[in-house]
Amino acid sequence: MMTTAELAQVLFTTALQPSDALSPHAIREAVDERLCAYGGDPARCAGQVAQEAGDHPEAYARRMRWALGAVAGAYQLTAA
Secondary structure (H helix, E strand, C coil), X not given: CCCHHXXXXXXXXXXXXXXXXXXXXXHHHHHHHHHHHCCCCHHHHHHHHHHHHHHCHHHHHHHHHHHHHHHHHHHCCCCC
């Protein structure tokens, strides 16, 4: 089982936006698709997240807070 933080990093790398009306199913599906695209390796997503944090630190924190909340709700998780 992946942690909330790992799931959030995967979601962070998708094209989904906080302004989208997203169901838990849509969030889980996007995470699954992204993981498949990265060969099931969440560490590859972490690298992309780190790059984004360096390039756009002002947007990184807002998007990561959204991703953490979204995956917590979609997967009914409470802690990382």
